[in-house]
Amino acid sequence: MLLAIVIASQGELTGQQNSTYIKAGFLYDSKDNKLLKDKLIQIQGTKIVSIGEFESLPENNQAIDLTEYTVLPGLIDAHTHVLFAQDANEDFAEHSIQSLTMEPDALRVLRGFKRAKSYLSEGITSIKDLGNSGRYLDVALRDAINEGTVEGPRIFASGPILAANGGQIYGVLPEHQDIIDLEYRIIKSPEDAKNAVREHVNQNVDLIKICADNIPNKTYLTIEEMKSIVQTAHTYNLTVTAHCVTNQSAWNAIEAGVDGVEHGFNLADTTLIKMAEKQVFLVPTENSRAYMKTYTRLAGYKESEVGWIDNYLNKLEDRLSRAIEKGVVIVAGSDNYTDIKVSRGQSSKDMFRYYFEAGMEPLGILQSSTYISAVQLKKENKIGHISPQAYADIIAVKGDIINDFVSTIENVVFVMKAGEVYMNEVD
């Protein structure tokens, strides 16, 4: 009798919502890192309900036909700055000061919204936004998207970057340091560091971003300050990721217990080994040769002045290969905030081209921009994997993802976020 009631009520519950079905020719299983063939995805409301065979499609139900395509979880860009943009020929510090003193917050958020939205049509349904976003404008934009006021990707927002005196905005006179406070949370001591994290907690950030070094400013956070940040953040279940240009600052940040290293342009083998041991992830944020060509042209370099690009990229590719070889967890992130005359979402997808040029395997790149990225956000049951109970963030690409990776990942034909179709160009 009891059982009958339970079954009946379950039937009623599931009967209330109509299912949407997707037939996937290939389905990328991001957890096991392999392609499955001919799978049926069942969706109810915002969530995925089941993955099955084509035959399990109930009679009289139509499925979205993606049999000619490869279906992937919505992609994740783990390093963005949607509230910030600069032209290629602009100086970062000068542009930051101009933005902070002449760009009203309302205008900045609206511009940020447009940039964020452009990710969706590229198949990037989640982004990790890491500061340079004023006083919690990233959090505001995230909330506006989550409540449905505006359309955009899921945002995981860090709030202002925690940094040592001066932040990354170089050359500002002592009497104008209050401008820096509009963009960074300047840490004065290990004790102050705890409070900075608490302030962020109360503003509902999703994670903490720090600048282990402030290059080209000479200041950097001490190991004690970073330890204090990490310990406090972890008690609130927030992860900490560290911007590190120098090898020394990365070493210090890892010593202090951070969860991730951003950029890590100059990581030595010993640092990479330590990262692998401690499972500290790395977000390499370089660009492809094609992007560098566009960027340097827009920045005003002459053809004869760009000989350094190859050496520069070779060095960074070597660093990425060494990191992979030593077992460092790689998370995909673009850090593309320069206006290269395409949408921000389009610009960000250059990371796929770069990782491929640098020698990563297509499926490895996909996993770094889906499941592995979600694990680092502690959201692997919600995003980055097409599995029951996860959000129905599902995209499809046209082409051969294994043998023609770059053009295929750029050829997004279908985008669904939380069960809602944002783009459908299936022919």
Ligand SMILES: [Zn+2]
């Ligand atoms: Zn960045």
